[in-house]
Amino acid sequence: MNERRIGSVPRPLRILLPTLLAVQLTFSLLQPRPQARADQLSPPPPLPLARVMTAGEPIAFAQMLTLYLQAFDNQPGISIPFAALDYDTVSAWLERILDLDPRAQYPLMMASQLYAEVPDENKRRQMFDLVYRKFLEDPDRRWPWLAHVAIMAKHRLKDLPLALHYAQAISTYATGTHVPHWARQMRIFLYEDMGEFETAKVLLGGLLDSGVVTDPHEIHFLIEQLNRLSTADKSSTPSGN
């Protein structure tokens, strides 16, 4: 043992050390808890500087930026209303994170599921637009967020043309084999919601004829939908008599 007994430490020091530790703990406890403030969110670093700051680890750095941004979303006990944040800055942060880590899903999840939940239509549309623009850069990987946004546009904004625009984008650009049929068929049901039964019928018929759908249950469901659309179309067409 290369150490002397504790008794060899002068008595004042043996008292001073725990006393100072107690002072430190008291001091820390008396400090206000850290709070995130919406106005403290400054713009992200420019992309060239951000790339330098990654030090060759863009993914890890992007993840740190994501957590940093997330720290501004909440404070102990009470969530900062997302609407209090400057959405231009939030968009810039999300875009910067995606620039550094294009395969990350977290930023678009935040955009579509968190920031787009605010009761402010302009801010919602800003997030929808961000998700749409970013979807176009990598449709096969980012379609789930645009699908969510399309549903939000329909139900929250009651903006069927916008929802249809997003649904059409999924159908047109998300052509990977793992993209489910329901996502690509979404536009058909939106046409139906808009009363455009003929267009919906054509699209649905084309889908069935294409042979893309192979699951018997799904084919049965789509045929049922086609029949229902035909009935709806006839009943909505004015009688010639």
Place this chain on the structure above:
Amino acid sequence: MLGKALIIARFTLLEAVRTRLLWVVLILFGALYFGSLFIQHISVTESARMQTGFLAATIRFAAVIVLSLHVASSMVREFNDKGIDLLLSLDLPRAVYYVGKFLGFAGIGIAIAVVASLALLGATSVGGLVWWAISLAFELVLIAALALFCVMTFAQIMPAISFVLAFYLLARSMSAVRLLSESPLLSQSDMTNRVIAHAVDALAWCLPNLDQFTATAWLVDSGTPNALAIVALQTCIYAGLLIAAGLFDLYRKNL
């Protein structure tokens, strides 16, 4: 006793001068200044703000690294040369030796803070810079106490510096970690989340709140650093705690 401590402090400062620490600091800060010019050059907007922000943040971190490396290498050299054995064989209490060393390293830290503020002189207003420099001096005094404690405990450069850096980074990011651990996005009914949040709180109480020190915002945004009194108080308490812990360790050592 104070006289003896001041003599040791004076020789610690002299050692820094003779090992050309000032030149190392000047070259490092000069390189960072040129780096900040590059940042200013590539910035599309707010170029002066970007330059100041980059320079202040990097100089602050560089000052911490340089000071802790100097403290560790100086003390390890003293261990290897048996200088500490020689000094303590004289009529010199261990506490006086330790406090003298701390005062010397703290003086070096203050000198580095002055040089750092000179490097920023042309890039920002003098008002904010004075507060920033005072806060950096407090921060470096705290780092001097931390590095001295670590090297006294570990007696080797690598583990001592690793501990200092880990401690420093953790202390600076603790507020953000606390915010994240208490996120309402996480399920508060989950026992694990609550335990982690309490553990993070407990850890934060034991660390100095370095995120309140030497804020770049004081330089780039006009505003009074109300936190300076807190910074001074925190430095006194935590440096005192580290000195007491280091002394406790030194008194238990068999030399």
